[in-house]
Amino acid sequence: MPACWKSGHCLATAAAILAGAALVSAAAFDAAFARIAAGAAIFLFGMRFMEDGFAALTGGTLEHLLKRFTTGTLRSLLFGIVTTTLTQSSGLVSVVTISFLSAGLIDLAAGVGIVFGANIGTTTGAWLIAAFGLKVDIAAWAMPMLALGVILVMHPARGARGLGNILAGFGFLFLGISFMKDGFEAFHQAVDLSAVTAHGLSADLLFALLGVVATVVMQSSHATLLLLLAALASGQIGFEGALAVAVGANIGSTATAVIGSLGANIDGKRLAFAHLLFNTVTGGAVLAMLGPAERVVEALSAFIGIVDPTLKLALFHTLFNGLGVALLAPASSRIAALLIRLLPTPQAPGLTPRFLTPAAEAFPEALNQALRLELIRLYDNAVEIMAHGLHLHRRILFGAEPLESVVERNRDVVAIDLDSQYVERVESLSAAIVGAISRADAKPAEQAEILRTFQDACLDIVTAVKETKHLRPNLTLYVHHANADIRIPYNAMRLAVGNGLRAIDQLRKEPAEHRDTLELEALRVRFEQDDREMSGKIEAMIRDGRITPRMGMSLMNDLRYTRSIVRALAGIGRALFGEADATHGAAERVLGLSDDDISRLARGPS
Amino acid sequence: MKTQKIIDLLDEFLGGERIKRTRREQAVLDLLDKLERKERKLLEKLAEPHDADEIRQLNLKLQVNRAHQEKARQALESWAKTGEAEKSDDGVAI
Known part of the structure; x- marks a missing residue:
């Protein structure tokens, strides 16, 4: 439409x-x-x-x-x-x-x-x-x-x-x-x-x-x-x-x-x-x-x-x-x-690169800057798609109102064709970015690491949009559901993704020297804790007849999608809005937490 | 910027991986310093009155901050050990 x-x-x-x-x-x-x-x-x-x-x-x-x-x-x-x-x-x-x-x-x-x-x-x-x-x-x-x-x-x-x-x-x-x-x-x-x-x-x-x-x-x-x-x-x-x-x-x-x-x-x-x-x-x-x-x-x-x-x-x-x-x-x-x-879906021309030109690709520093700018463009497009996918508008999502009340108050369906939006605004630009990375000279090792980080960020953006697409049908169905046992977890998923998007938005507004992209990993730990708590409850809710087995299945699947989105957002934030300097960027990556580290932190002190 | 680039190129040309690693060590030390400052700020904030959710958030940030500090120290320690090994090979202190 x-x-x-x-x-x-x-x-x-x-x-x-x-x-x-x-x-x-x-x-x-x-x-x-x-x-x-x-x-x-x-x-x-x-x-x-x-x-x-x-x-x-x-x-x-x-x-x-x-x-x-x-x-x-x-x-x-x-x-x-x-x-x-x-x-x-x-x-x-x-x-x-x-x-x-x-x-x-x-x-x-x-x-x-x-x-x-x-x-x-x-x-x-x-x-x-x-x-x-x-x-x-x-x-x-x-x-x-x-x-x-x-x-x-x-x-x-x-x-x-x-x-x-x-x-x-x-x-x-x-x-x-x-x-x-x-x-x-x-x-x-x-x-x-x-x-x-x-x-x-x-x-x-x-x-x-x-x-x-x-x-x-x-x-x-x-x-x-x-x-x-x-x-x-x-x-x-x-x-x-x-x-x-x-x-x-x-x-x-x-x-x-x-x-x-x-x-x-x-x-x-x-x-x-x-x-x-x-x-x-x-x-x-x-x-x-x-x-x-x-x-x-x-x-x-x-x-x-x-x-x-x-x-x-x-x-x-x-x-x-x-x-x-x-x-x-x-x-x-x-x-x-x-x-x-x-009547095939019309192939929209899609976003084309604005900064990735043959001239920019000729020099590693210019290429890195062009890649960063293209990735930020890609991310901005992805944010709009994801926010609408979660039935939220960016104006409210990035406003001053506490996110808990934002997701509670804003549950009206935001009509969006996620498939065509993905094709128009994510697919072609992400392909162009990956193409430029694959053509680039990955030497010395430091440059190879930067390129790998950008490639990971690109894949993270694509993953976040695709997982939002998977999440949306049940989200649409359950955010208004009369049964609070199914409605509340789905709103919590919106909250988890919304928290990630808002945290990145706040991060980019800060001066570069004050940014702490590593802090984004606290979002992952928080989601992991909530997820553990919810996963423990699902079986009991099914057993007690508070939700149907089908609802339980949907919930388990959708928690996975949400975890994947939150994980992707933490990676995106660090790659795009973290240290631009190669050495400091590499140092940040050294300090990054693995999935095991996140699980350990979520479990708390043993 | 140009001077830095020349130093980097020279460093690379002369096989000075050590210089780069030293810069990386310095970057990690800078980060560690930043993390420690952040930890102090978080502890100060935690001393103030908050609702349960805010306390949970601050505690999470503190946990993650400390995990990052631990990672930084581990990395520095490991590089220091590697440096010792190199010293014994070429007799050059890092």
Whole structure:
């Protein structure tokens, strides 16, 4: 997801452009276009609210539900079916799923499962319309949602605020869609299905195209189905033609997801493509066999006892979506892999060296200075990634507030794509540094030692970022967990890494002659002590049922990652901000503590 | 800086590893001096009233500081022994 989209600037810009378009068109062109533009702006505004709301709720119940209901294809499918049935909008569910994906709450295979489920969930709309002749007026839902949402947004509790944002977001989305539909009323005559009376394959394709166009224009397959069912009930369209229009409506419903994915990250685009793929593949297959499909529906209807053609159409709608899901859902992991191949993560140019030039590489002293400066650049980039990975902002992390209260008070998810950040800001620069070190003349021995120290520091930075990446999923899940036995250790891990980052920050602010990089090793001893204490408790907590064995496993693994990060930070601090003079630097290394020394100190006097 | 570089180059050219080691010994002695000053500061701080966590932090720093001092002394001792060996070889005191 582009940075501007994450921060909401893209949404705000798009909404502002659309609002401007609404003003201009209202003044100069047509009121219908003004409503369409205003509707799109409101829609985007609603998306912003929803993203904020979901971000505020992450770590709590929502994550728990998502984690629970999106593990495995069947659960993801059910999640898609239930949410789409409740919201009556597969487009909306797709947009929300893209938002989940972008926040890293679910993986692509789960997202594909949800989208497939949404295709079944959306068929409940046809049954509702056909059976009751009713459709939920989403604009009528929008107002109470907005009212309740705005009240909750002002609530002091974070969870209530998150819920308020989601409600207001849904309200704005519904209102936006309603505005757009109203605006497109002018096109209703253009898609008057009763005017088309052709037959055969070409007619089926034409009807399907009409379904696509009508749904894209009205941003709702339900609206198309409503028109279609009315036409079918009044005999203005043949049954086979109606089936083709329903297929087209399904394909057209992907437009919302495609539009929603334009500003999303690569996973969002992949998901929108999965949605498009599912609907076009199943739609194409059904269109090719529309005659036999019609006979199957007729036979099944006769068997069940359905006579009403509108209910038969609803049955067809459910059958063909269900068939598509039955065929494609088992392969959702493979589809996700295919999507990753078809839409690869764009290779960002990445950070390039600024100081490591051929001229600098020609002289050992210049090379050493260039390496140090490049490593500090690399570290600064790594710090931002790590801080965000721990859901902390550097301004707060490096502020005056005690770190214990910083980690306790700041637990909102900081959305960051760690993989792409690593590729963009760490991988290429670290490779350039290692390349320069390998090309350098490692003589005399003192220079070889300096180069080795820099190489170790580079690897330490890479390790710290990678381990943060490993730590983040469980950290995100547990820092808000209701169970204090799992929440507290995860916040302690944030504290341990935060302490290391803050200690290095304070160290670099001191004059060089007052710096004591050796003191950073106290952080390692402290973590080692805490780790020993926690490791001793984990088994007992599992035994007493205070945490699940899975939580215990996660905790043990993540303590290892944290130890590795703290160790790396102590090395980085000494290599980059310690003695620049070669002899003094070497003396500092002589005094450095080994892993055994750290363990001995952590155990205390025997 | 240039003078130092010339001395280093001469030292290297004339096989004067001893000079370098002496400089390294001096660097370790400087560090040891710094660590001892730090230890005194930590002890002074520990004498002041603190909460439990602060006392733990200061104690940890003190432990680590002393471990570094121990390492420094061990290194100096070991180099001193090596120096004795060299003295017996070439008769030059370090």
